[in-house]
Amino acid sequence: xxxxxxxxxxxxxGVNFDANTxxxxxxxxxxxxxxxxxxxxxxxWIDEYQQAADHxxxxxxxxxEYFNTSSSKCLxxxxxxxxxxxxxxxxxxxxxxxxxxxxDMEEAGKDFQDLIETDFELIPLP
Amino acid sequence: MQEKPNTTYQQTLLDFEEELTPEALDAILxxxxxxxxxxxxxxxxxxxxxxxxxxALQNVFNYLRIENVExxxxxxxxxxxxxxxxxxxxxxxxxxxxxxxEQLREQxxxxxxxxxxxxxxxxxxxxAKNELDEQGGAGLGILDLIRKSGQKLRYRFRKINEDxxxxxxxxxxxxx
Numbered sequence: 001x002x003x004x005x006x007x008x009x010x011x012x013x014g015v016n017f018d019a020n021t022x023x024x025x026x027x028x029x030x031x032x033x034x035x036x037x038x039x040x041x042x043x044x045w046i047d048e049y050q051q052a053a054d055h056x057x058x059x060x061x062x063x064x065e066y067f068n069t070s071s072s073k074c075l076x077x078x079x080x081x082x083x084x085x086x087x088x089x090x091x092x093x094x095x096x097x098x099x100x101x102x103x104d105m106e107e108a109g110k111d112f113q114d115l116i117e118t119d120f121e122l123i124p125l126p
Numbered sequence: 127m128q129e130k131p132n133t134t135y136q137q138t139l140l141d142f143e144e145e146l147t148p149e150a151l152d153a154i155l156x157x158x159x160x161x162x163x164x165x166x167x168x169x170x171x172x173x174x175x176x177x178x179x180x181x182a183l184q185n186v187f188n189y190l191r192i193e194n195v196e197x198x199x200x201x202x203x204x205x206x207x208x209x210x211x212x213x214x215x216x217x218x219x220x221x222x223x224x225x226x227x228e229q230l231r232e233q234x235x236x237x238x239x240x241x242x243x244x245x246x247x248x249x250x251x252x253x254a255k256n257e258l259d260e261q262g263g264a265g266l267g268i269l270d271l272i273r274k275s276g277q278k279l280r281y282r283f284r285k286i287n288e289d290x291x292x293x294x295x296x297x298x299x300x301x302x
Contacts (some may be wrong), residue, residue: 008154010152010156031155031180031184033151033191038206068177068181068184069181069266069270070184072253072266073266076254101170102169102170102173103170111246111249111250113249114250115254
């Protein structure tokens with residue numbers, strides 16, 4: 001199975017979904033008008049990853065600056081998929097990093113934390 | 127795009143009126159972001175202004191796509207960003223079908239009455255249940271604008287003819 005590595009753009013986040021380590025990282029901004037077109041391949045990748053029998057852990061790392069509401073729905077879909085993966089036996093850890101000066105991004109992390117049931121850590125960046 | 131900088135109490139930072147194409151939207155957002163770095167030192171406020179502008183303009187953009195509006199005159203969007211001692215005011219205006227007016231008015235009036243807690247609950251409930259529509263919208267736009275700004279939305283509808291109205295939304299961001 002191949003990893004997904006995408007650079008950051010003005011509209012879309014950097015992606016590093018590493019098939020070897022199970023580290024899934026999103027960083028930067030996510031403000032495309034049609035977020036689903038961007039996120040669908042990432043959702044499909046997690047399905048494929050789950051079916052690979054030798055992977056037993058996922059560390060999902062979010063280092064987002066900001067995102068639009070279209071992306072917020074896709075981020076929740078992604079987190080729910082991780083929740084399902086967790087319920088089916090794979091260890092999943094979610095780390096949500098936020099700038100301590102940015103209470104909106106902290107609040108967004110709390111929103112997602114309240115909506116999913118898996119290990120979800122909010123980590124302030126000084 | 128026109129800019130009308132001045133140094134009075136109410137400073138207009140951005141003032142444009144043009145057809146909202148994907149290219150125009152990209153150019154507008156890029157220009158706004160560069161400008162905000164130079165005028166607003168507080169990260170939280172700067173990001174809030176940018177996020178609200180993105181959401182407001184993309185709401186219009188998605189509406190135009192969903193309704194398949196091809197008449198260039200009806201794709202004209204206006205956007206104004208002003209700075210005052212209290213903070214910032216954003217005004218975004220666009221044309222919309224008269225048949226959409228009441229539904230939008232009711233939605234804004236309803237959400238404007240919500241407390242901060244109810245706003246969050248409603249936002250999360252909407253986020254949790256809504257599917258993205260085919261254009262990528264999640265039905266969260268108005269909720270997000272009020273939640274991010276922390277202020278009630280002000281708005282105005284102006285009837286153009288039997289079929290078309292003009293919608294102007296005003297969002298205030300307190301910066302003190």
